[in-house]
Amino acid sequence: MKKFIAFLVVITVLTINCSDDKTNYNSESSSITYTLGISFPPVSDNEQRNFTDPLLNELNVKHIRIGEDWSFREPIQGSFNWQPLDDRINWATENNINILLTIQSNGPDWACSDLQNQNSCVYNNNNEFKNYIQQLLQRYPNQISKIQFGNEWQSDFWYIGSEEQFTEANNIVYDAIQQYSPETQLILGGFTTISLRFLAGCNGLIDSFYNDEGDLFDQDFFNENCDNIEFQTVINRINYILDNASYDLLDIHLYDDVENWMIYYENFITLTTKPVIITEFGGPNLNLEPTSEQYQSERLKLYIETIDSMKVDEAYFFKLVEGSSNPAHAQSGLIDNETLNKKLSFFAFKDYNN
Numbered sequence: 001m002k003k004f005i006a007f008l009v010v011i012t013v014l015t016i017n018c019s020d021d022k023t024n025y026n027s028e029s030s031s032i033t034y035t036l037g038i039s040f041p042p043v044s045d046n047e048q049r050n051f052t053d054p055l056l057n058e059l060n061v062k063h064i065r066i067g068e069d070w071s072f073r074e075p076i077q078g079s080f081n082w083q084p085l086d087d088r089i090n091w092a093t094e095n096n097i098n099i100l101l102t103i104q105s106n107g108p109d110w111a112c113s114d115l116q117n118q119n120s121c122v123y124n125n126n127n128e129f130k131n132y133i134q135q136l137l138q139r140y141p142n143q144i145s146k147i148q149f150g151n152e153w154q155s156d157f158w159y160i161g162s163e164e165q166f167t168e169a170n171n172i173v174y175d176a177i178q179q180y181s182p183e184t185q186l187i188l189g190g191f192t193t194i195s196l197r198f199l200a201g202c203n204g205l206i207d208s209f210y211n212d213e214g215d216l217f218d219q220d221f222f223n224e225n226c227d228n229i230e231f232q233t234v235i236n237r238i239n240y241i242l243d244n245a246s247y248d249l250l251d252i253h254l255y256d257d258v259e260n261w262m263i264y265y266e267n268f269i270t271l272t273t274k275p276v277i278i279t280e281f282g283g284p285n286l287n288l289e290p291t292s293e294q295y296q297s298e299r300l301k302l303y304i305e306t307i308d309s310m311k312v313d314e315a316y317f318f319k320l321v322e323g324s325s326n327p328a329h330a331q332s333g334l335i336d337n338e339t340l341n342k343k344l345s346f347f348a349f350k351d352y353n354n
Contacts, residue, residue, distance in 0.1 A: 030301075032308045036353045037063030037100070039280050039316035044084070049091050055320065055335070056097070059346075060353045063145075064092070065100040065279055065316050070132050071108040077128070082139060089140050098145040100187070100279065100316070103133075103173065105150035105159050105166070115160055120150065122161040123169070130172045137180035148187040148251060148279075149173045153241070154195045154234060163240040174246035188241070189251025190279050195234070196252060196264035202226035205263050212255075212328035214287040242271060253280040255318075255329065256289070258302050265310050278307060278315040282332035291331060297344035304352050317349065 038061050042048035056064070066088060074080050092099050105120040106112070111128050112121035123129045137144075149170045153159040159166050174186045197209045201222045208218040225231055250272055254261050269276060284290070284299050300317075307315045318324075321340075322333025334346040 030305075030352045032304060032352055034308060034312055035063055035314045036304070036349070037061060037065065037098075037314060037316040038320050039065040039318045040067065041320040043088055043091070046087070049088075052320065053091075053095065056095075059334075059350050062096060063098045063100065063314060063316070065102060068101050068103045068136075069106065070104070070111070070129070071106060073136075074111075074132055075108050077108075077110050080135065085136075086139075089143055093143055099143075100146040100148070101144050102151055102279075103147060103149050105153070105169070117157070117160045119157065120159045120161070122165050126168060126172060129169060130176065133173050133176045134180060137176050137184070141181045142183040144181065144184050146185045146187050146249070147173060147177065148189050152190055152192045152195075152253070154192060154238060163237040163244075167241055167245045170241075170245045170247070185248040186246070187249045187251045187277070187279070188245055188247035188274075189249075191250070191252045191268065193253050193255045193264075195238075196254075196268055197257075197260075198226075198231070198234075200260070200264050200267045202231070203267055205267055206260055209257060209260065210285070210288055212285060212287065212326060214285070238271075247274065250274050250276045251279045252276060254278055254303075254307075255281065255332075256283040256285040258283070258299065258306050261303075261306050262309065275313065276310075277312050278310075280318040281307065281315055282318040282329060284332070285328045286331060287328050293344040296331065297348045300345045300348050301352075304349070 038056070038059075041052045041056065041064055043052055043064070043066060056062075068085065073082065073085065089099065091097075106116070107121055107123055107129065111123050111125070113124050115122040150159050150166065153166055161169075170186075170188065177184050177186055194211055197206070197211075197217075200206045201209060201217065204222075208216060210216055252265070252268060254264070265276070281303055283303065284296060289295065289299075303317075304315075317334070318329070319333050321335040321337055322331050322343075323337045324330050324332065334343055334349055335341070336343055
């Protein structure tokens with residue numbers, strides 16, 4: 001992202017390189033039955049929004065997923081800084097863009113207990129979190145299409161607290177939505193690809209899979225580990241939250257091994273009667289797959305077509321400008337982070353969404 005920010009100052013010059021004359025791309029008009037969105041496009045400030053807006057228009061994208069962080073909004077207890085979020089919400093409203101807001105499960109230092117890690121914390125007093133959520137929803141009533149609290153909570157890496165503590169915080173958000181923004185839907189999410197793989201593997205639906213680092217998990221591993229305490233603890237966490245959290249939709253993330261996505265999806269929906277959407281999909285895994293633009297473009301077509309067979313309502317590609325804290329997916333994006341040029345995958349996405 002640092003490289004991306006640096007390049008924003010020369011957007012006007014680089015626009016010349018972002019023409020539709022991308023070489024080696026053969027346009028094939030296609031259609032899908034669901035809404036394609038973008039997960040985490042750069043929209044944090046005016047420079048980023050000015051960069052992103054024409055690209056979203058060209059891609060015909062009217063659904064985006066963005067993040068929200070309580071620690072930025074109320075760094076000092078009782079002193080809110082709403083202006084940055086105001087600017088994003090107002091920009092989206094003016095441009096008829098639907099917002100899916102992921103509220104991070106961390107918080108300002110003053111609100112977090114000692115039970116915390118770099119991605120999350122358990123709050124000292126849930127009433128303080130409740131006040132923040134109520135303030136947010138009263139400020140933007142029915143302006144946010146969908147909200148989720150936390151992300152990829154199946155492991156304590158992403159949510160350090162217990163399943164009971166996560167459920168309590170999630171339900172605070174749900175209850176506040178019912179009171180202050182009833183047209184907003186709450187998403188429980190999201191389920192990581194690795195969790196979907198393990199669920200399918202331990203149910204005997206796949207023989208093996210690779211993780212992001214390129215490690216192989218095979219039938220011998222499933223036989224030795226699916227019944228152990230560590231795995232069952234995760235299953236218990238998932239089941240408790242599915243049974244006790246309040247939510248309108250469920251969210252899954254799908255990366256890389258698209259050949260198995262339908263297996264993961266069909267296995268997952270046996271756990272719930274709620275509708276499912278996909279707030280992240282992408283690839284390829286740089287540790288396992290080719291890195292050429294042509295390969296990425298062809299895989300993106302397969303991703304989009306496979307999701308179409310799932311009959312979900314929405315799926316959000318990760319992401320507009322490539323770059324990620326996960327090295328395996330550092331090139332999953334439609335715009336090259338070094339040059340800001342449109343990649344072949346940009347035009348593939350465009351063909352499916354017009």
